[in-house]
Amino acid sequence: MEVVIVGGGTAGWLTALIASARHPNHNITVVESSEIGVIGVGESTTGLFTDILLNEGTNFGCDIQDFIVETGSTIKYAIKHRGWTNNIDDYYIGPIDGSYTANGTVGVATDALFAWGLNKLNRENLLTISQFGYWIHQGKSNFNKFKNNFLDTFSHAMHIDASIAGKYFKKIACKRNNISYIDDEVVDVKLSNGYIKSILLKNSNAINGDLFVDCSGFNKVLMKHLPNKWISYNDNLPLNSALPFQLKYKNDDMPEPYTTAWAQKNGWMWKVPLMDRIGHGYVFCDSFTTADKAQEEIETTLGQEIDPIGVIKINVGRQESAWVKNCVAIGLSSAVFEPLEATSIHCTIVQATNLFGEYVKPTIEDTLNSGSMSIYNRRTRNIYEDVKDFLVLHYMGGRDDSEFWKYIKTGATQTEYVKELLEMVKSRIPSARDFPQYYGSPGWPLYSYVMEGINLLDKSKSLNEINFNVQEGDIEELTPMKHYELQQRWGEEAKYTYTYNEFIEHFRNLRT
Numbered sequence: 240m241e242v243v244i245v246g247g248g249t250a251g252w253l254t255a256l257i258a259s260a261r262h263p264n265h266n267i268t269v270v271e272s273s274e275i276g277v278i279g280v281g282e283s284t285t286g287l288f289t290d291i292l293l294n295e296g297t298n299f300g301c302d303i304q305d306f307i308v309e310t311g312s313t314i315k316y317a318i319k320h321r322g323w324t325n326n327i328d329d330y331y332i333g334p335i336d337g338s339y340t341a342n343g344t345v346g347v348a349t350d351a352l353f354a355w356g357l358n359k360l361n362r363e364n365l366l367t368i369s370q371f372g373y374w375i376h377q378g379k380s381n382f383n384k385f386k387n388n389f390l391d392t393f394s395h396a397m398h399i400d401a402s403i404a405g406k407y408f409k410k411i412a413c414k415r416n417n418i419s420y421i422d423d424e425v426v427d428v429k430l431s432n433g434y435i436k437s438i439l440l441k442n443s444n445a446i447n448g449d450l451f452v453d454c455s456g457f458n459k460v461l462m463k464h465l466p467n468k469w470i471s472y473n474d475n476l477p478l479n480s481a482l483p484f485q486l487k488y489k490n491d492d493m494p495e496p497y498t499t500a501w502a503q504k505n506g507w508m509w510k511v512p513l514m515d516r517i518g519h520g521y522v523f524c525d526s527f528t529t530a531d532k533a534q535e536e537i538e539t540t541l542g543q544e545i546d547p548i549g550v551i552k553i554n555v556g557r558q559e560s561a562w563v564k565n566c567v568a569i570g571l572s573s574a575v576f577e578p579l580e581a582t583s584i585h586c587t588i589v590q591a592t593n594l595f596g597e598y599v600k601p602t603i604e605d606t607l608n609s610g611s612m613s614i615y616n617r618r619t620r621n622i623y624e625d626v627k628d629f630l631v632l633h634y635m636g637g638r639d640d641s642e643f644w645k646y647i648k649t650g651a652t653q654t655e656y657v658k659e660l661l662e663m664v665k666s667r668i669p670s671a672r673d674f675p676q677y678y679g680s681p682g683w684p685l686y687s688y689v690m691e692g693i694n695l696l697d698k699s700k701s702l703n704e705i706n707f708n709v710q711e712g713d714i715e716e717l718t719p720m721k722h723y724e725l726q727q728r729w730g731e732e733a734k735y736t737y738t739y740n741e742f743i744e745h746f747r748n749l750r751t
């Protein structure tokens with residue numbers, strides 16, 4: 240079968256790698272226009288990205304240490320949220336693995352460690368119920384300095400330079416036997432009975448294909464020729480502009496092991512620490528401020544001038560159907576979100592893995608099964624709807640010090656699910672099963688720290704929740720014992736690993 244992927248950004252090359260690894264007998268052609276180039280932003284990722292680098296489950300041909308050396312990437316364990324409540328000096332750190340029992344304990348859905356920690360630990364120590372949180376708390380990394388490899392645990396995430404990372408995946412992909420590459424611009428699409436038959440290129444011959452994947456970013460080069468509709472999420476997620484910029488480290492400042500999402504008067508600012516520079520950007524809503532004012536606001540916040548790379552308009556939403564006829568949209572052509580929680584590359588990997596792992600078959604006839612296509616579209620729609628709910632919830636901390644935050648406080652942006660969650664937490668602490676669970680879902684591990692961080696959870700109710708779910712007697716003894724045992728175990732492992740700063744120095748030395 241001939242698979243044609245249009246686009247050579249992170250989405251295009253990751254999709255090509257996943258497709259090639261799962262289907263060595265299909266021919267895959269990637270067409271990208273180096274003249275058009277890539278969007279070049281998108282620096283924070285999730286554990287699924289690292290799974291690819293670690294060749295989890297499939298040999299993609301990646302080497303994570305080469306990747307770090309070549310691209311200057313760093314490890315990410317968490318997101319630090321600053322200023323998301325009325326107390327704008329407040330912050331919380333959400334480790335991306337959640338608590339050790341975040342998926343439930345002893346046959347029930349209760350996150351016993353989290354519920355116990357909520358009641359017994361302060362916010363800083365609440366980190367120590369998560370393995371990633373423990374490393375942050377102790378200033379450690381998960382890189383074993385004696386064995387020269389990462390500990391075999393739930394995958395950490397990475398901070399990456401989006402344009403260089405794409406080139407790394409291109410290099411790996413082009414080594415594979417069944418991937419070929421053309422640098423040219425798609426100028427038109429030839430349809431036959433509503434299906435894409437071929438793509439027409441500016442400088443070379445047309446390319447025929449059986450299955451086409453649109454990874455052309457905001458241009459939506461293929462999907463715009465097919466019957467589809469963009470579903471806007473703007474009513475729920477009103478931030479529609481981004482002002483990216485970069486800063487150098489000052490003096491001896493070192494990268495932090497987390498992304499920072501710092502709420503501002505008209506949106507929020509990201510900070511992504513790479514080996515040699517820091518990626519920043521202000522995501523704001525142009526109904527409440529202008530790009531010039533946004534820049535002024537950030538310069539005041541940071542106490543220094545910035546040099547924005549430009550203004551990027553973001554049309555938050557998704558394709559009504561990711562898969563139409565013989566074309567699937569993946570990456571920014573499929574859905575666009577503000578970068579809070581780094582969901583975009585994450586969803587690219589979910590979409591590509593689901594597609595090529597389960598739905599693409601040896602023949603195009605079996606692949607274009609109408610039931611399969613509907614179910615793939617439903618799964619894709621569900622993850623984007625879940626991401627929307629999750630991001631909307633972040634804004635529910637009650638901040639009201641500007642017109643933007645006052646607007647949010649009216650409740651106008653709340654989705655049905657967010658309304659339900661806000662109501663539910665008045666009488667109980669949620670459990671893992673209150674949240675949709677599937678490959679790539681945000682789920683309770685991520686929701687838990689966000690809900691605690693914006694003060695939605697009633698600490699006094701937390702122990703009742705576990706007592707109700709866990710056998711009598713267990714809670715008082717087993718949960719603190721489990722916490723103690725984990726601290727011992729993680730502490731023992733940490734004797735063999737670099738501190739986070741040593742990890743940075745180690746790889747900085749390898750880069751020179």
Ligand SMILES: Cc1cc2nc3c(=O)[nH]c(=O)nc-3n(C[C@H](O)[C@H](O)[C@H](O)COP(=O)(O)OP(=O)(O)OC[C@H]3O[C@@H](n4cnc5c(N)ncnc54)[C@H](O)[C@@H]3O)c2cc1C
Nearest residue numbers: 246247248250272278281283425455456570571578583584
């Ligand atoms: C402000 C901002 C911040 C972001 N931050 C994050 C983040 O922290 N984490 C995260 O996961 N994601 C983030 N994202 C999303 C992230 O940038 C994308 O998921 C990622 O870069 C992949 O983009 P892409 O490959 O879909 O599109 P692009 O990088 O735009 O690639 C599109 C490709 O299609 C090609 N192309 C386009 N038109 C044609 C044509 N006519 N013919 C041939 N080729 C064509 C281009 O040349 C390019 O190769 C952010 C996005 C924005 C806007």
